[in-house]
Amino acid sequence: MLEKLFEGMIWRSRFIVLLAVIFGLLGAVILCIIASMDIWNVAVVSFQVVTHAIPHPEHFHEDVVAGIIGAVDLYLIAVVMFIFAFGLYELFISDIDEAKEHEDGEHQLLAIHNLDQLKDKIAKVIVMVLVVNFFQRVLHTKFSTPLEMLYFALAIAALAVGLYFLGKVGKK
Known part of the structure; x- marks a missing residue:
C-alpha cells in the first residue's frame, strides 16, 4: 500500500511541469509582443523619414534592417519557447488532441514523442537565432x-x- 501511494505521488508530481509550460507560453507571447512593437517603431520612424517629418538619419537603412532583424530574432526565440512549452506538455502531461486533428502525418510540427526530438527541434531554432543575431551584428561592423x-x-x-x-x- 505504501508503494502504491508513493508511486501515485511520483506520477502526479509530473504536473509541476505545467509551471514551465505556462510560463514558457507567457514568455513566448511577451517576446512576440515586443518584436511586433519593435517592427511597429521601425515602421513609424520609416514613415516619418519618407514623409520628411524628420530628417534622414545617417545610417537609416542599416538601422531599419537591424531593427527588423532584431525583431525576427525575438520571434525565433519565441518559437523556441513555444516548442519547449508544447514539447514539455506532450512529454509529461498529455498529447495535444487539437493539434492531432489539424495535422496530417507529414506535417507534425509540434509532435514530440521523446526528449531527443524536443532537443533537436529546439537546437535547430537556436542555431537559426544565432545566425540571425550574427547578421544583425555584422550590419554595424x-x-x-x-x-x-x-x-x-x-x-x-x-x-x-x-x-x-x-x-x-x-x-x-
Whole structure:
C-alpha cells in the first residue's frame, strides 16, 4: 500500500511541469509582443523619414534592417519557447488532441514523442537565432582591411556549411 501511494505521488508530481509550460507560453507571447512593437517603431520612424517629418538619419537603412532583424530574432526565440512549452506538455502531461486533428502525418510540427526530438527541434531554432543575431551584428561592423573582409566571407561560408548539415539532421 505504501508503494502504491508513493508511486501515485511520483506520477502526479509530473504536473509541476505545467509551471514551465505556462510560463514558457507567457514568455513566448511577451517576446512576440515586443518584436511586433519593435517592427511597429521601425515602421513609424520609416514613415516619418519618407514623409520628411524628420530628417534622414545617417545610417537609416542599416538601422531599419537591424531593427527588423532584431525583431525576427525575438520571434525565433519565441518559437523556441513555444516548442519547449508544447514539447514539455506532450512529454509529461498529455498529447495535444487539437493539434492531432489539424495535422496530417507529414506535417507534425509540434509532435514530440521523446526528449531527443524536443532537443533537436529546439537546437535547430537556436542555431537559426544565432545566425540571425550574427547578421544583425555584422550590419554595424566596419571592415577596414581586406583580411577582415576575408574573415567575414569565411564566417558566412561556415554558417552556410553548418546550416547545410543542420538540414540533414533527422532526415534519412
